[in-house]
Amino acid sequence: MNGTVEARPRIVLVGAGWYGQKYLDEMTSRDVGGDLAAVVDIAEDLEERYPVIRKKRIPTYRAISDYVLNPEKDADLAVISSPIHLHAQMILECLGQGMNVLCEKPLCLTEEETLSLSRAARGAGRFLAVGWQLNYDRAVQALKRDILAGRFGAPKRARCLHAMRRGNGYYARSSWAGRISVNGWAVYDSPFMNACAHHFQLMTWLLGPSMTLPIGVTAAEGELYRGNPGVENYDIAFLRFTAEGGVPICYYTAHPLRTKNLGQDALVEFERATVTWGKGKPFRAVTDTGEEIVYGMDGGTPLMQKLYDAVQCVKTGEAPICGPEAGLSHLNAVLMAQRFPVRDIPASRIEWLEEGGDRFPCVTGLEDALSACAESWALPKEKGISL
Numbered sequence: 483m484n485g486t487v488e489a490r491p492r493i494v495l496v497g498a499g500w501y502g503q504k505y506l507d508e509m510t511s512r513d514v515g516g517d518l519a520a521v522v523d524i525a526e527d528l529e530e531r532y533p534v535i536r537k538k539r540i541p542t543y544r545a546i547s548d549y550v551l552n553p554e555k556d557a558d559l560a561v562i563s564s565p566i567h568l569h570a571q572m573i574l575e576c577l578g579q580g581m582n583v584l585c586e587k588p589l590c591l592t593e594e595e596t597l598s599l600s601r602a603a604r605g606a607g608r609f610l611a612v613g614w615q616l617n618y619d620r621a622v623q624a625l626k627r628d629i630l631a632g633r634f635g636a637p638k639r640a641r642c643l644h645a646m647r648r649g650n651g652y653y654a655r656s657s658w659a660g661r662i663s664v665n666g667w668a669v670y671d672s673p674f675m676n677a678c679a680h681h682f683q684l685m686t687w688l689l690g691p692s693m694t695l696p697i698g699v700t701a702a703e704g705e706l707y708r709g710n711p712g713v714e715n716y717d718i719a720f721l722r723f724t725a726e727g728g729v730p731i732c733y734y735t736a737h738p739l740r741t742k743n744l745g746q747d748a749l750v751e752f753e754r755a756t757v758t759w760g761k762g763k764p765f766r767a768v769t770d771t772g773e774e775i776v777y778g779m780d781g782g783t784p785l786m787q788k789l790y791d792a793v794q795c796v797k798t799g800e801a802p803i804c805g806p807e808a809g810l811s812h813l814n815a816v817l818m819a820q821r822f823p824v825r826d827i828p829a830s831r832i833e834w835l836e837e838g839g840d841r842f843p844c845v846t847g848l849e850d851a852l853s854a855c856a857e858s859w860a861l862p863k864e865k866g867i868s869l
């Protein structure tokens with residue numbers, strides 16, 4: 483698709499905040515196969531925050547438009563880790579400058595924009611990859627190949643529970659955290675949209691019709707709650723979607739809970755096998771004949787494989803496996819969920835935990851409610867659970 487680059491690709495990191503720092507660390511502490519040519523971020527204290535920038539004499543710019551004015555603006559790859567509502571415009575700017583792009587998830591907030599960004603990349607002869615890291619996992623890719631080959635039969639139903647404790651510090655880190663919109667731009671930030679999005683996106687991607695596409699999501703039911711009163715959007719979600727072919731996909735996630743990490747616990751039932759994975763548990767299929775297939779026992783794929791794959795693709799001219807369409811079903815599910823009403827959890831059911839200089843709202847009984855619903859593929863009202 484794009485021309486190959488024989489030398490070491492030059493990389494620009496756009497957005498060096500909470501997650502962008504992981505890219506910065508990777509590119510400054512390991513050989514990723516390319517070189518970090520510049521960091522673009524509006525923050526004025528970048529060099530103070532990240533001494534490695536000064537130590538390695540990495541040029542910094544406040545905007546992509548400043549970077550492209552410099553005489554050495556020949557980057558081959560832009561890694562974009564900026565707030566969601568800025569992704570689309572930054573992608574177009576970088577493509578327009580001849581760069582390939584690896585953009586953090588979620589790509590953007592409408593299907594129309596997803597498809598138009600995909601077209602823009604094709605038109606520019608460059609790739610647009612998205613940072614859903616589990617899609618780059620070699621165990622996941624091997625599992626998906628087996629699913630596509632029909633080894634387990636058709637999918638019957640899928641579910642996952644993944645909740646992570648997040649306190650006021652998490653929401654205070656940026657202007658878009660927990661918000662429905664910022665300055666008129668939709669962001670729909672929530673655990674389902676953002677921090678705990680990965681395993682839902684992964685389930686849709688695993689069940690998709692090809693190595694690059696997810697299964698479509700056609701309908702949704704659910705219950706949303708707000709446990710942290712300082713959050714504009716919801717921070718607790720019990721969701722049940724219907725995917726193409728009538729496959730139910732249930733997802734349970736939350737931030738205001740006492741347990742730091744609940745899940746990840748995923749289960750997908752097929753006609754002839756059950757597939758499971760979770761925190762500390764491998765991707766594993768057990769067929770109805772009792773055969774066990776464990777994927778990726780070779781030490782695992784690094785979390786930042788997406789960066790290594792993107793650099794490699796710049797060199798070969800191929801496109802990474804996770805393109806704009808890979809997150810489309812997650813996006814459509816987020817948009818469907820966003821239409822549901824959000825109920826405030828009564829203050830009497832919230833205990834505040836103080837730890838490490840942060841304050842965490844903890845909804846009484848939330849862990850039990852999430853686990854009980856996940857176990858029975860149910861929503862709270864169906865189980866007589868009231869939060």
Ligand SMILES: NC(=O)c1ccc[n+]([C@@H]2O[C@H](COP(=O)([O-])OP(=O)(O)OC[C@H]3O[C@@H](n4cnc5c(N)ncnc54)[C@H](O)[C@@H]3O)[C@@H](O)[C@H]2O)c1
Nearest residue numbers: 497498499500501502523524525563564565586587588656
């Ligand atoms: N893959 C993952 O596991 C994962 C985890 C967390 C976040 N993310 C994604 O990473 C992206 C960034 O999230 P975050 O939590 O790091 O956000 P953040 O708000 O902490 O960081 C964003 C950075 O972008 C900078 N920025 C803002 N406006 C800018 C502009 N106009 N030009 C240049 N820089 C600008 C900010 O100064 C900040 O440093 C989001 O898409 C998020 O969903 C992915």
